[in-house]
Amino acid sequence: GAVVSQHPSRVICKSGTSVKIECRSLDFQATTMFWYRQFPKKSLMLMATSNEGSKATYEQGVEKDKFLINHASLTLSTLTVTSAHPEDSSFYICSASPGTGLSDTQYFGPGTRLTVL
Amino acid sequence: AQSVTQPDIHITVSEGASLELRCNYSYGATPYLFWYVQSPGQGLQLLLKYFSGDTLVQGIKGFEAEFKRSQSSFNLRKPSVHWSDAAEYFCAVGAGYSSASKIIFGSGTRLSIRP
Numbered sequence: 182g183a184v185v186s187q188h189p190s191r192v193i194c195k196s197g198t199s200v201k202i203e204c205r206s207l208d209f210q211a212t213t214m215f216w217y218r219q220f221p222k223k224s225l226m227l228m229a230t231s232n233e234g235s236k237a238t239y240e241q242g243v244e245k246d247k248f249l250i251n252h253a254s255l256t257l258s259t260l261t262v263t264s265a266h267p268e269d270s271s272f273y274i275c276s277a278s279p280g281t282g283l284s285d286t287q288y289f290g291p292g293t294r295l296t297v298l
Numbered sequence: 299a300q301s302v303t304q305p306d307i308h309i310t311v312s313e314g315a316s317l318e319l320r321c322n323y324s325y326g327a328t329p330y331l332f333w334y335v336q337s338p339g340q341g342l343q344l345l346l347k348y349f350s351g352d353t354l355v356q357g358i359k360g361f362e363a364e365f366k367r368s369q370s371s372f373n374l375r376k377p378s379v380h381w382s383d384a385a386e387y388f389c390a391v392g393a394g395y396s397s398a399s400k401i402i403f404g405s406g407t408r409l410s411i412r413p
Contacts, residue, residue: 185341215400215401222408223405223406224388224403224404224405224406225342225388225403226403227400227401227402230400274341274342276342276401286344286347287401289334289341289342289343290341291340291341292341
């Protein structure tokens, strides 16, 4: 089956620094990628939708200047948390879609645990 | 707007017993519905999905779900649970009719298995 990887799997950073998380589709080209955030014992909250070669579409309430998304190729999307603060600590999950067909499905990465000290 | 409700936060069942996890959705048209499972420290795995056709959908790991339009429900069932089924289960609805549409998740139901 299709595989989506995320790197790093976990990261600890100091408050005020920026952190980049990568999401890669390993064996398919992903025209669309999604970024989710999951708080402890909570559901996944969609942050943004990114299409290759165009600007990401952010959900209401998500700061686009704080959570920078780049989808520069059909196999890679990055999420950069700028000037991270402890409240940004969370589990970030990406998903990738190979196309627009009904038989297609989104494939989820294993997630990245971010801890901001 | 689309939404998903999972009324049960935590369920405990005995190993070998049957299981039903509830899910209700809100959507203006025929929904694109999913059930995902998340094990501790793992990513999300798709158990099954429904778009059209037979309202009883078979998934992986012995799970099935039934779409009931009249009740706006898509409950997940398994006839006999195994200890390895302990995990977090998420019901979700697609905001459109393609895999490139965003998915809206319910709050999740944590399943514990009693030996």
